Amino acid sequence: MADRRTALALTAGGVAIAAGVEGAAHAALARSRRPEVSERxxxxxxxxxxxxxxxxxxxxxxxxxxxxxxxxxxxxxxxxxxxxxxxxxxxxxxxxxxxxxxxxxxxxxxxxxxxxxxxxxxxxxxxxxxxxxxxxxxxxxxxxxxxxxxxxxxxxxxxxxxxxxxxxxxxxxxxxxxxxxxxxxxxxxxxxxxxxxxPGGARLARWGVSAWTRSLSGGRADIALSTRVDQPDARLKVATRLRDDNGKVVAQAISPAAAQVEQSLSVRGPKLWSAAQPSLYTLETVLLDGDKTVDLVTQPFGIRIITFDTQRGMCVNGDPVKLRGGCVHHDNGLLGACSFADAADRRVRLLKERGFNAIRSSHNPSSPHLREACDRLGMFLIEEAFDAWHVAKLPQDFATQFPAHWEEVIRAMVLPARNSPSVIMWSIGNEIPDRSTDEGVKWQWMLANAVKRLDPTRPVTAGLNGSLGAPMIAAQGTARPGRAGKVDNASTIFLDIPGYNYRLNDIQRERKQHPERVVYASETFASNMVDYARLMEREPWFLGEFLWTAMDYIGEAGIGATVQLKNGTPPFGSTGWPWVNAWCGDIDLIGHQKAASLARDVVWGLSQLEMTVHYSVPEGMYEYVTSWGWPDERMSWNWEGQEGKPLTVRFYTPGDRVEVLLNGSKIGEAKVSPDKMRAEYAVPYAPGTIEAVAYRDGTVIGRRRLTTTGAPAAIRCTAEQGQWQGGQDELSYVQIEILDASGRIVPVAQDRLAITVEGPAELLAFGSADPKWTGSVKSPETAAFRGRALAILRGQGKSGRVSIRVSAKGLPDGSVTLG
Missing domain, CATH: 2.60.120.260 (Galactose-binding domain-like)
Structure with missing residues (x-):
């Protein structure tokens, strides 16, 4: 049995519907009509x-x-x-x-x-x-x-x-x-x-329905609901329907209308929501005048309980789950900030394919599109409110407005999202300056309390870097449950679950001082992925990590850069213009894996072997990798001009050794470093095929090959989505690849590309993952980066076929048709 009274329990999207349902209620619900205006x-x-x-x-x-x-x-x-x-x-x-x-x-x-x-x-x-x-x-x-x-x-x-x-x-x-x-x-x-x-009179309040799963026991879900009604009328009723994915009403209830209506419901044999199986119901809240529908609000929700404790960590419906998370900023790559449901779906799908099960919305509340995609596709979500409180990080940032407007931000974050099953925590801030001062602690208390008043079912968290501040003791009137009179830190005293930014070396040490804490890593470097994976395996109280970042984004230009500098040259200022994207994501700006993502596939168990080749560093130069970066490793065996020179080939595997073959002949073996799940071998470059074979205890567990491609010979255009209806908010992502005569992507191709679109669609964006591309992303011309580009089209609300054609000098055109 899971019950929020015995642990920190989280519910997102559980419905609250009255337990006692009489025959008249059933009849009224059955007869109720749609509003005069069908769409609210x-x-x-x-x-x-x-x-x-x-x-x-x-x-x-x-x-x-x-x-x-x-x-x-x-x-x-x-x-x-x-x-x-x-x-x-x-x-x-x-x-x-x-x-x-x-x-x-x-x-x-x-x-x-x-x-x-x-x-x-x-x-x-x-x-x-x-x-x-x-x-x-x-x-x-x-x-x-x-x-x-x-x-x-x-x-x-x-x-x-x-x-x-x-x-x-x-x-x-x-x-x-x-x-x-x-x-x-x-x-x-x-x-x-x-x-x-x-309605001009009584109506359901905006974001006025609050629903949560109270307990799961004996094949039954007990759910609670609170509904706010604006200008309530005594003759009206508040009715609730719970429908399954086939539209069948599985539970319903009715109560007299009031400013605040409390209801409860028991659902037998519920389908439970989790990131692995995101089962959703539809919650209908209806304001009735007899059998006439006055107002109607529908929303998806999932029945689930999430608990946190030091013995089992995070449990979803009673099952322990570790967070394999990624931080994401809100932009959609080539689309800029523009948000579409299809763009959010694509982002979540890409992340799930790479083993992620959680997103931290950094450092602001997520879009409804992203949250709804997390609900529907199965992705845990941490919503975050602020990057600054009362002390600014930048001259015109939100700190200038915070004292007067913080409460409306908290309300606007929590109220629309509190019924979403994906939301597991509310973050009140990220790396807040002066958070451990008296004023900072006061704000922490006020923010945490404001969140709890709106949603007492989820933990409050924050992303904390550096020192956690001086020891402090909260009094009975201000402390979190069970923490009165006990020593805490200034930065954590009113947080249910602290998030640690880049504090890997502090996590185990602080455990001895605060064994009561359940913690997670709210920001991590990709270079520490093995360390965090081992910590997750070893310690139940450590919930998991959130990589910075899961996907590349515009801005914070070059924080994940790798650059080659002359020996003796300091790296300061080496990642300014023309870097325009961060280049710190596991997945690049148009949706493809980078080298760190391949390594993570191995660490997270998605792959038994991955192979990359380190970009050659000329004599007299050195490679500078930022803290958020990764060595310049390519999935390529195209190294013209390097013939006979040794190239460092890296292998990521849980095995104990890797056999290396070049053009069919074994040239050596590499021993795997178990603490990094990595090996490397210097291979004199020769065009052809390099092959790696990973072994564990003498058994082959994986093979990988990289082959030298020919020159560019063709363009392949592929629409990612299966069907195209042409709706006004419908997007089509068209992958563009430069191929050799054998149909292999040419990983060094940088051909200039031109696109034409005929039919009822608009070209929204056209570009590549190049972090130093300073041209247009709206023009019908761009350049391939490492053999790839991406076009994003938007429907115009009309049916009809859409023809896309991409050309490059000296190559036959590539094309694809939508619809």
């Missing part, structure tokens, strides 16, 4: 006008905006070409390496719309799921309000200022000023916008 949230993404740059009076109703650019959201102007240039990158950009040499500034959006199709009595609100950074919104010249955090949803009531019969003008000014982010943030309305058509 209507897409409001198309038909926008945009102008980049500052302006006065651009919110005016009478403004002539006929010359403004037409676009469909989401939109990020920072990844678009600068005015008058063919690149979004500027060597002199104010934020420099932090934002990958992209620029922010100011942009204006306008939209003309009518509402005469909706009943007059309806309340009409607008919901922005995210805009970076500072947003001001006007309707028909009236200022509705402002949002100052770039990663949270915000909404306004349009009703008082609407013209019910004529043209309405919505204007949005978005500003991304100064130095405000340590990574690429993008600029603009980068998430969807929804028009909410709501």
């Amino acid at each position: 949230a209507l897409s409001f993404d198309d038909g926008w006008l945009f102008q980049r740059g500052e302006g006065q009076g651009l919110e005016a109703v009478a403004l002539d905006d006929a010359g403004w650019r037409k676009l469909t959201l989401p939109h990020d102007w920072s990844v678009e070409d600068l005015p008058g240039r063919d690149t979004p990158f500027d060597k002199n950009a104010l934020a420099g390496t932090a934002t990958g040499f992209t620029t922010g500034g100011e942009g204006w959006y306008r939209k003309h719309f009518h509402v005469d199709q909706f009943p007059v009595g309806r309340r009409i609100e607008i919901l922005f799921e995210g805009a970076y950074l500072e947003s001001d919104v006007w309707l028909n010249g009236r200022h509705l309000g402002r949002n100052v955090h770039g990663y949270i949803p915000f909404a306004f009531d349009l009703t008082p200022f609407l013209d019910r019969t004529g043209d309405n003008v919505l204007a949005v000014r978005v500003r991304n000023p100064g130095k405000n982010s340590r990574w690429y943030s993008g600029s603009g309305i980068y998430l969807p916008v929804k028009l909410n058509i709501l």
